[in-house]
Amino acid sequence: GAVVSQHPSWVICKSGTSVKIECRSLDFQATTMFWYRQFPKQSLMLMATSNEGSKATYEQGVEKDKFLINHASLTLSTLTVTSAHPEDSSFYICSAHDNYGYTFGSGTRLTVV
């Protein structure tokens, strides 16, 4: 079945630095990828939708200059958290969409200290 590889699975970084999270569709081409943020014991909050070769569409309240999304190819999307702060600590999950449905990455636990 479809597999989405997301890494790193966890990362700890210092406040003020940037962190890049990669999401790859391994055996299919994902025309659309989604990035979610999940707070403890809460549901997934959609941050942005990215389509290959075009700018990402951000949800209301999500800072596009802070959460940079690049979808350069049909198999790779990246989320870069710039100038990270402790309040950015969260669980980030990507999801890829193809004609058969949605496949999720295993998530990235980001801790900003």
Next chain:
Amino acid sequence: AQSVAQPEDQVNVAEGNPLTVKCTYSVSGNPYLFWYVQYPNRGLQFLLKYITGDNLVKGSYGFEAEFNKSQTSFHLKKPSALVSDSALYFCAVRDMNSGAGSYQLTFGKGTKLSVIP
């Protein structure tokens, strides 16, 4: 607009007993419904989906869900719960009549299932 409600934050069930996790939805067109399971610090794993056809959908790990259009519900069920079923369960919906290129899923808040040995 589309929305999903999971009315229970937590469901406790004894091992071997049947389990139900509730979900109701709201879409303007026809629904495309999903159930996912999430284990701690992991992404979401697909359990089952409803697009069209039989109202009773069978999925992974012995789970099934029944689509009820009149009640706008899509409850997740399993005849006999296992301790290993303990996890967080999410219901999600997409409006099949949404505009071309709009593939966003809307998730419920999640229901924590605890199966007691």
